Amino acid sequence: MALKEGQCQDSENTVTALRVIKVDAGADPRWEGLVTRLPDSLVFHHPAWLQVIEEAFNYKPLHLACEDADGQFCGILPLFFMRGLFTGRRFSSLPRTPVGGPLASNKQAMAALVDAAVKQAGGVEGAQLQIKMLSNALDGLVSGLVGVPWRQTYVVELPEQPELIRFGNSRNHAQIKRAVNKAINQGVEVSVAETERELHAWYQLYLETMRFVAVPPRPYRFFEIAWRRLSASGRLRLLLARHYEAGKPRLIGGILLLMSGQTVFYAFSGWRREDQALRSNNLLHWRALHDACEEGFRYYDFGEVTQNNQGLAQFKSKWGTQQSWLYRYYFPAPRELEAGMLDSESQASRLVGAVWRKLPLKATVALSNLAHRYF
Numbered sequence: 001m002a003l004k005e006g007q008c009q010d011s012e013n014t015v016t017a018l019r020v021i022k023v024d025a026g027a028d029p030r031w032e033g034l035v036t037r038l039p040d041s042l043v044f045h046h047p048a049w050l051q052v053i054e055e056a057f058n059y060k061p062l063h064l065a066c067e068d069a070d071g072q073f074c075g076i077l078p079l080f081f082m083r084g085l086f087t088g089r090r091f092s093s094l095p096r097t098p099v100g101g102p103l104a105s106n107k108q109a110m111a112a113l114v115d116a117a118v119k120q121a122g123g124v125e126g127a128q129l130q131i132k133m134l135s136n137a138l139d140g141l142v143s144g145l146v147g148v149p150w151r152q153t154y155v156v157e158l159p160e161q162p163e164l165i166r167f168g169n170s171r172n173h174a175q176i177k178r179a180v181n182k183a184i185n186q187g188v189e190v191s192v193a194e195t196e197r198e199l200h201a202w203y204q205l206y207l208e209t210m211r212f213v214a215v216p217p218r219p220y221r222f223f224e225i226a227w228r229r230l231s232a233s234g235r236l237r238l239l240l241a242r243h244y245e246a247g248k249p250r251l252i253g254g255i256l257l258l259m260s261g262q263t264v265f266y267a268f269s270g271w272r273r274e275d276q277a278l279r280s281n282n283l284l285h286w287r288a289l290h291d292a293c294e295e296g297f298r299y300y301d302f303g304e305v306t307q308n309n310q311g312l313a314q315f316k317s318k319w320g321t322q323q324s325w326l327y328r329y330y331f332p333a334p335r336e337l338e339a340g341m342l343d344s345e346s347q348a349s350r351l352v353g354a355v356w357r358k359l360p361l362k363a364t365v366a367l368s369n370l371a372h373r374y375f
Helices: 029-037 047-057 108-123 171-184 196-212 222-232 275-280 278-294 308-315 337-340 347-356 361-374
Strands: 002-009 015-023 064-068 075-076 081-086 089-092 128-133 146-157 188-192 236-245 249-259 264-270 299-306 324-333
Touching: 015 108, 029 047, 029 075, 029 249, 047 081, 047 222, 047 308, 075 108, 081 188, 089 108, 089 196, 108 128, 108 324, 146 308, 171 188, 171 278, 188 278, 196 222, 196 236, 196 249, 196 264, 196 308, 196 361, 222 236, 236 278, 264 275, 264 278, 275 278
Parallel strands: 089 128, 264 299
Antiparallel strands: 002 015, 015 064, 064 075, 081 089, 128 324, 146 299, 146 324, 188 236, 236 249, 249 264
């Protein structure tokens, strides 16, 4: 179904006709072909990730593609429609995902895609469009679309060879190396999870960690589907840290990575608080960063940090990361933009966090399932 017709300027400066269409990202091979071809693509643009979101949360896909006169894709915009009891109707790129947005070979295709999404949202009474971006690339692109800095993300640019990896200055690098050696000397080993049984064991640590940081956990169904759709192709990897005492292993931590294109995303984590002195998190990221470099990735994204979480910001900064703003774009602009409240921490939210940390794990899971359904 064609939504918009226009023009696109290719690399040879010849103007060609284009149109924006709705497309089944998993069924049309041109979608994955573009994701594979463009260097700026992320794992979140891949049709397998979109299938995970659709299957795990039952959101309605309304993915858009920009097609040239020859029927080739020059841009895509993954998009879902969601209806929340308290959040209302929303078109999102992408829900339950840190970043999304358009992927295009040129600015004309990107503008056409975003304009089509704005018109689609404008045609549904009370609906809002949200686009999550790694940068402010959509500023001034389409009339009525308003962007705002959201949170800072922390990214390591990787060298061509693992032996060239350096985390900040020499002193900082040496401190991390000492923490890694301490973990190894105390009997901590890191391995790649190979079975869903290992995924399930890690999930229990993840639940404990999310309760401690007062963040609603993802349902296990989400991780189960992601494992089945992404791990075999190498787009998902779960690194586990085990502590060996008297030859017996005990799971103490793990990080789940999502990867495609040039970037590895540190997506989820779980650890035992009582075992933090074993420095398993340092060893896990050391292994993940060196693996990423060896496998040819250019970036390791530690993810975003909320405004008031200085401890997490310091942990991510020590790896020699570069900080940059993530952006959120909206049409129409929400009231919160005017008050600057999109990522603020109120006294009420701090109170909720304190109560959350005291809940039984089963209660946090039940409440989180409701939150993911209605918000």
